[in-house]
Amino acid sequence: MLGNANRYYASGELDEAIQVLTDVVRIDPNIRAPWFTLATIWEEKGDKEKNIMFKIVGTHLGGTRVTAQDWAQLGGESR
Helix, strand or coil: CHHHHHHHHHCCCHHHHHHHHHHHHHHCCCCHHHHHHHHHHHHHCCCHHHHHHHHHHHHHCCHHHCCHHHHHHHHHHCC
């Protein structure tokens, strides 16, 4: 499913990519990649609020790999 979503994204079919990625997140919400891809898509579509929301979830799923600097950068983006 992620492969299909990435193909849709790469070919500019953003709405289709969103649909597939949303299904991936429903099936396994603990996978980080779809959250960040959704964040990128929403950024491209001009929806800053959704972009930040998806980045927050993806960053949260990073566990100990995420640094305070990562959170500080995300906090700065959300202002």
